[in-house]
Amino acid sequence: xxxxxxxxxxxxxxxxxxxxxxxxxxxxxxxxxxxxxxxxxxxxxxxxxxxxxxxxxxxxxxxxxxxxxxxxxxxxxxxxxxxxxxxxxxxxxxxxxxxxxxxxxxxxxxxxxxxxxxxxxxxxxxxxxxxxxxxxxxxxxxxxxxxxxxxxxxxxxxxxxxxxxxxxxxxxxxxxxxxxxxxxxxxxxxxxxxxxxxxxxxxxxxxxxxxxxxxxxxxxxxxxxxxxxxxxxxxxxxxxxxxxxxxxxxxxxxxxxxxxxxxxxxxxxxxxxxxxxxxxxxxxxxxxxxxxxxxxxxxxxxxxxxxxxxxxxxxxxxxxxxxxxxxxxxxxxxxxxxxxxxxxxxxxxxxxxxxxxxxxxxxxxxxxxxxxxxxxxxxxxxxxxxxxxxxxxxxxxxxxxxxxxxxxxxxxxxxxxxxxxxxxxxxxxxxxxxxxxxxxxxxxxxxxxxxxxxxxxxxxxxxxxxxxxxxxxxxxxxxxxxxxxxxxxxxx
Numbered sequence: 001x002x003x004x005x006x007x008x009x010x011x012x013x014x015x016x017x018x019x020x021x022x023x024x025x026x027x028x029x030x031x032x033x034x035x036x037x038x039x040x041x042x043x044x045x046x047x048x049x050x051x052x053x054x055x056x057x058x059x060x061x062x063x064x065x066x067x068x069x070x071x072x073x074x075x076x077x078x079x080x081x082x083x084x085x086x087x088x089x090x091x092x093x094x095x096x097x098x099x100x101x102x103x104x105x106x107x108x109x110x111x112x113x114x115x116x117x118x119x120x121x122x123x124x125x126x127x128x129x130x131x132x133x134x135x136x137x138x139x140x141x142x143x144x145x146x147x148x149x150x151x152x153x154x155x156x157x158x159x160x161x162x163x164x165x166x167x168x169x170x171x172x173x174x175x176x177x178x179x180x181x182x183x184x185x186x187x188x189x190x191x192x193x194x195x196x197x198x199x200x201x202x203x204x205x206x207x208x209x210x211x212x213x214x215x216x217x218x219x220x221x222x223x224x225x226x227x228x229x230x231x232x233x234x235x236x237x238x239x240x241x242x243x244x245x246x247x248x249x250x251x252x253x254x255x256x257x258x259x260x261x262x263x264x265x266x267x268x269x270x271x272x273x274x275x276x277x278x279x280x281x282x283x284x285x286x287x288x289x290x291x292x293x294x295x296x297x298x299x300x301x302x303x304x305x306x307x308x309x310x311x312x313x314x315x316x317x318x319x320x321x322x323x324x325x326x327x328x329x330x331x332x333x334x335x336x337x338x339x340x341x342x343x344x345x346x347x348x349x350x351x352x353x354x355x356x357x358x359x360x361x362x363x364x365x366x367x368x369x370x371x372x373x374x375x376x377x378x379x380x381x382x383x384x385x386x387x388x389x390x391x392x393x394x395x396x397x398x399x400x401x402x403x404x405x406x407x408x409x410x411x412x413x414x415x416x417x418x419x420x421x422x423x424x425x426x427x428x429x430x431x432x433x434x435x436x437x438x439x440x441x442x443x444x445x446x447x448x449x450x451x452x453x454x455x456x457x458x459x460x461x462x463x464x465x466x467x468x469x470x471x472x473x474x475x476x477x478x479x480x481x482x483x484x485x486x487x488x489x490x491x492x
Contacts, residue, residue, distance in 0.1 A: 089426045298404060
C-alpha cells in the first residue's frame with residue numbers, strides 16, 4: 001500500500017541603467033512608495049506560495065466532500081502546477097513587452113477570480129478547472145514580480161533588503177500555508193482555503209494600481225515570436241505533465257519516455273529558434289551569465305530536495321504520528337518563525353559583508369543538516385527531541401533563498417527583468433515537479449517493499465520517508481558542489 005503523497009507543489013547584481021525610458025519612473029519614486037510597492041509584490045507572492053501548500057493539508061477533506069478518486073485527487077495540484085510552471089517564462093517576457101504592471105494586475109485579477117470559483121466548486125471537474133485558472137493567474141503575477149522589484153531598488157544595499165523580504169514569502173510561505181490550511185479546514189471548511197484569497201487579492205489589486213510604477217513596455221515588435229512562444233509553452237507544460245504523472249506510469253514506461261522526449265525536442269527547438277530569430281522571446285544572453293545559470297541550476301536541485309521537508313514531514317506527522325491538520329500546521333510553525341527571523345533580520349547584512357555565494361553555501365550546509373536528521377526519524381518520535389531541532393535548522397532557508405534570488409537576477413538588464421524573473425520562477429517549479437516525481441515515487445516503492453516484508457504500516461511509511469530524505473540529502477550535497485564550483489567569488 002503506497003503512502004498518499006500528493007504531488008505538489010557572490011556577486012552584487014549590476015545596477016539597472018536609469019536611462020532606459022521603459023521603466024525610468026520606477027527609479028524616481030519616493031522611498032515610502034517603493035516600500036509599499038514591495039509589500040504589494042511580496043503579499044502577492046505569499047498568496048501564491050500559500051496556495052501551493054495550503055491545499056495539501058485540505059486534500060483529504062476535499063476528497064471526501066467532492067468524491068474525488070485517488071487518481072483524480074492529484075489533479076487538484078497537477079492542474080495548478082502545469083499551468084503555473086508552463087506559462088511563467090512566457091508571462092515574464094510578455095510583461096517586458098506589454099508592461100510589467102499590466103501583467104501583474106491582470107494576473108492578480110485572474111487568480112482572485114479563480115480562487116472564488118475554486119471555493120464555490122461543487123464537483124471535481126469544476127475544482128480542477130478553477131485550479132488550472134489559478135495557475136494561469138499565478139504565472140502572470142509571479143513572473144514579473146521580481147522584475148518590478150529590481151527596477152524599484154537599483155542600489156545594492158536596498159535591493160538586498162528588498163530581496164530578503166521577498167524571499168521570506170517563498171521560504172516561509174509553505175510552512176505558513178500548512179498552518180493556515182489546517183486551521184481553516186478544521187475550524188470552517190476546505191472551501192475557505194480558497195475564499196481567504198478574495199479579500200487579500202482585492203486589497204493587493206487596489207494597492208498595486210496605486211503604488212506600482214507605470215511602464216509602457218518595449219512593445220510586441222521587440223519580441224513577438226509566435227512560434228517561439230508556442231514551443232516554450234508547449235514544451236514546459238508537456239514536461240511538467242510528464243513528470244507529475246511518473247508516479248502513475250513509472251519512469252521507464254513508453255508513455256513517460258515518449259512524452260519526455262517530445263518535451264525535450266520542443267524545448268531544444270525553442271532554444272535553437274531563439275538563437276536565430278531576429279526578435280527572440282528569450283535573448284540567450286540572459287543564460288550566458290555564470291551566476292544566473294549556476295543559480296538556476298542550484299535552485300532546481302535545492303527545491304527538489306526541500307519538497308521532502310515541506311510535504312513529506314507533514315505526511316509523516318499525519319500518517320505516522322497521527323497528528324490532525326491543525327496540529328500538523330502548528331508543528332511546522334517554528335520553521336516559519338526561524339526562516340522569518342533569518343531572512344528578514346540578518347540575511348541582507350550577511351550578503352553585504354560576505355557575498356551571496358558564501359551565504360548560499362552556508363545555507364545549503366544547514367539545510368543538508370535538516371535532511372540528514374530526518375533520515376534518522378524514529379517511528380515513535382518525540383517532537384521536542386526529534387523534530388524541533390529540524391525545524392530550527394530550517395533557518396538555512398532564510399540564508400539560501402535571498403542569496404540565490406540575488407544571484408539568479410544578477411544578469412537582468414532593464415528590458416529583460418521580467419524574463420529573468422520568469423526564468424527564475426520557472427526553474428523553481430521544475431525543481432518542485434522533479435521533487436514530487438522522484439521523492440514521492442521512491443518513498444512509495446520503499447513503503448510497498450517493507451509492507452511486503454511484513455512490517456507495520458507505520459514502520460513501512462517511515463522507511464519510505466527515510467529513503468526520500470536520504471536522496472534529498474544527496475541532491476543538496478550536489479547543489480553545494482555546483483554552487484562552490486560554478487558561482488563566482490565576489491571581486492575585490
